[in-house]
Amino acid sequence: MEFLNTSHSGFLVAMSCLVALVAGFTGLSLTRDLAEKPMFQKKASIALASVALGGGIWAMHFVAMLGLQLPILFYYDAAITLVSALSAILLVGAALIILHFANRTPVIITLAGGIVGAGILAMHYIGMAGLELCRAVFSVSGVAFSSFVAVGLCIAAFWIAYGQRTNRNILLGTLCFAIAVCAVHFLAMTGTNFVAVPSLAEFGPVMSNETLALGVIFFSFVIFGTCLWVSVTYLVVAPSAQPEAATEPSHASRSEPRSAPEAVVGLQIPCERDGSKVFIRSADVLFVRADGHYTQVYTADEHLFCAWPITDATKRLITVGFMQTHRSYLVNPDRVVRFERTKDKGRCIFGGADLPPAPVSRSKLKIIQNALASQVGAVRAG
Template sequence: MNETAASFSYNPILVALSVLVAIQVGYVGISLAIFIPGAFANRRRLLIAGSATTLAVGIWSMHFIGMLAITTAITIDYAVLPTLLSFFVCGLVTGIAIYLASLRSQRLLVLAAIAMGLGITTMHYVGMMAIHSVAHLSHDPAYMLASVSIAIAASGLALWLAFSADRRPPLFLCAVVLGCAVSGMHYVAMAGTTMHVAGSDATTVKSVISSDMLAIIVSVIACSISAVFMLALIPTDANDLKGDAGWTSAISVATPQEAAVTRGERAPGEGQVLAAAAGSAIDFLPIEKNGNRFQIAADEIASVHSNAHYTYIFNGRDDLFCPLSITDIANRLQKTTFFRTHRSYIVNLDFVTRIKKTGDAGVAELDTPVRRTVPVSRARMVALRQELAAFKAANPTGPSET
């Protein structure tokens, strides 16, 4: 049977809608990702899942809307299995890439960008298989290579902006660049695609649901999912400011109730901790791991994080549960070495390599085997820089700030 190349054009309104969806989810995905390096335990996992899911849904939706924007003389039906498989591929590689990039290694960041870019490209071409029942597709190798390059570049840009940029542009500008890059990858790939159909199939049949309506439904679902993650996981400035007011009193003394709770959680060797007077330094803190209790030396503590009713001590590799409250810990750590950067965070100045501004606040980067950043409230930025400068001057052998 003879095949002919079917020409196609685009509905400009749906093309614009696909770009807007990519920009919107890119904004939310990057907004969530920038909080990952400083998050711990369940919140860290939720942020990774939220950022990856938002980006995956948005990128897939952009490509699907882009396909719905095609106007051609033939009926395009989408097979369910390749369509779902393309979404699965996008979600999997995006989640892996976000996780690798969150480890804050430049080598892993490059690997994550390549994996995410190749995954997006694979998602596109797997999704294109969904129309093979009505048309045979051929792809120009030059356009395929260009689309892969754009996908890797777009992925690298998004991950770099979220995890490694020293001075990040406004998030909206980042989202616009990312959205345009992801959309560009799709339309460049489509520019090199040719549809071949049998002469008898080149007919026009009205679908049960129009492409316009289906595109609107997909875009509303994608934007709604990203909005839910944004509202649920991104903290508000009001909450941060509320915590600032309690720093002075929180660092000065522990409440009797907290001391009572601490006494009830006594671990081997913990008597030294409980007997320490407020403001006096100690050498060890109690920790728990796999149901067993141990002690960790103060100089091995890179940071401390309070997550709701639980406190975790980061030793450079793992987050270890501590039965003490963060207020109690702040009272017992050496004030010349440890600094409370946020109502929920304490950092060991000996591990801080750099302080950089992110939006209205900032983060302190730690020199640890597992790269980590600690949030710094804007009200504490100046004080932290002064304390770090004094500490580095007194301890010149430690890691230097860049």
């Protein structure tokens, strides 16, 4: 078997690395702050991020392949090339869905990173199978090493980017993602040789390097344009953060003002009403109830869907005086009109016949009863 001599264009190699970097930044930035967005916008952002990350993997590969120089004329099978792009997008999409619709535990983050690493590998080797008039011959060591690097670096990228959703971590995660994509391609290519094949496989339409270049240029333009659009969000000055330390629940009577009314009034809770996003003042909220991975926000007149999971709602609302009466309930003590205790359980009653009570679990009964004792009427039943 006679192997063909190969060389690469340094300019296109550099451009392929830049495409991977921009795609990673765009995709990871599109998934920022999704917990605060309506469901449709959340799904749309995940879909766009999947296309940016998965399509970026594909674009990086074929920009680098355009720089591959062989002593023979070769083409690409258009159908296999399309499958390689779709496989990367679908696997990245599966990883993002797991990250944003399941409880984000260490196992989930590791699983998502592993899936993206598998997406990079699938895209590379399916894309290489689309070569016409020549065939890639892979080495076992090259496949094994590139697979190890792909999965390891992608897991690291997602641990960094999703461990803490800060701008700094997103940028570091972007760098890890880009290194993973580039390392897989070039490490795999280091152990790859090419042999001439006399005839076309004819699985799908034949595509020349020129046609492929047009497609890659168009998709890269879309990724770079989206990157510029996303970059604007980093220039917007974020409002001052809420204080980290939790304040103690108020023990004052309802006729007395709270010690920090600005904090309660100032926090806005993102909710959905008739498909539109609205912000509800925390002071107007009676209680918040867990609803799967999301929450329901109850005011005196209505209850609304909120994309915050109960864990996020707890972190934010405890700082402005809410109390967790149950693992699934957060209560605004200023809006409780009566506390009832039945044996080893209790419940908080609110004004309004249509408002359900908020249960108080046994472990929190004494704390909630003492906190509300001087503020509302307490009734012991049974």
